[in-house]
Amino acid sequence: EVQLVESGGGLVQPGGSLRLSCAASGFTFSSYWMSWVRQAPGKGLEWVANIKQDGSEKYYVDSVKGRFTISRDNAKNSLYLQMNSLRAEDTAVYYCARESREQWLVVHYYYYMDVWGKGTTVTVSS
Amino acid sequence: SSELTQDPAVSVALGQTVRITCQGDSLRSYYASWYQQKPGQAPVLVIYGKNNRPSGIPDRFSGSSSGNTASLTITGAQAEDEADYYCNSRDSSGNHPGVFGTGTKVTVL
Numbered sequence: 274e275v276q277l278v279e280s281g282g283g284l285v286q287p288g289g290s291l292r293l294s295c296a297a298s299g300f301t302f303s304s305y306w307m308s309w310v311r312q313a314p315g316k317g318l319e320w321v322a323n324i325k326q327d328g329s330e331k332y333y334v335d336s337v338k339g340r341f342t343i344s345r346d347n348a349k350n351s352l353y354l355q356m357n358s359l360r361a362e363d364t365a366v367y368y369c370a371r372e373s374r375e376q377w378l379v380v381h382y383y384y385y386m387d388v389w390g391k392g393t394t395v396t397v398s399s
Numbered sequence: 400s401s402e403l404t405q406d407p408a409v410s411v412a413l414g415q416t417v418r419i420t421c422q423g424d425s426l427r428s429y430y431a432s433w434y435q436q437k438p439g440q441a442p443v444l445v446i447y448g449k450n451n452r453p454s455g456i457p458d459r460f461s462g463s464s465s466g467n468t469a470s471l472t473i474t475g476a477q478a479e480d481e482a483d484y485y486c487n488s489r490d491s492s493g494n495h496p497g498v499f500g501t502g503t504k505v506t507v508l
Contacts, residue, residue, distance in 0.1 A: 318436075332494050384430075385432035386432065389442055
């Protein structure tokens with residue numbers, strides 16, 4: 274069964290740090306870009322960061338640049354999100370998601386996130 | 400603009416058809432993907448590309464696109480389709496997912 278399982282969430286004070294993990298199983302983890310997506314309480318979805326198959330490219334939403342670091346360990350089939358200098362507005366459920374793409378023309382692709390974990394909750398509060 | 404705009408809420412009678420729209424400039428370059436999210440659950444991909452359904456998604460879900468607007472249609476809505484629906488597209492750089500749509504709450508009456 275294709276599966277993603279997040280862990281590492283919890284309550285942290287403003288300015289603190291937390292490291293999220295995502296364990297992948299049932300597919301060749303090293304073949305896929307991976308993303309973190311978050312959802313603040315009562316709000317919509319927000320893409321946070323993604324990482325290329327070999328870890329050589331990483332991208333972040335502006336609001337977390339310089340504070341969050343995405344990484345992966347393909348030998349352990351695991352994705353990580355190191356979160357530093359946490360703020361109240363980082364409070365959210367954090368999901369890891371597998372990115373996929375399908376070619377439909379020579380240079381065009383469909384992009385989508387087809388596998389999601391159940392999420393882990395991060396609460397930033399004093 | 401990188402925004403994707405959706406109607407906040409729509410309602411549909413059981414067994415009838417409902418269309419959800421998503422508008423944004425990025426949709427002129429990239430097809431949308433659509434996600435269903437029920438309360439307390441993770442999002443689920445329901446449509447991607449021109450009109451592609453992942454395995455296990457009922458064929459009452461369909462997608463279309465024109466210009467800067469993508470649409471998700473539920474034909475013969477069922478009670479279990481009541482959920483929030485989000486669209487997503489690619490960032491203009493092509494390197495990562497862009498913003499998600501603002502979300503549409505679908506209520507099945």
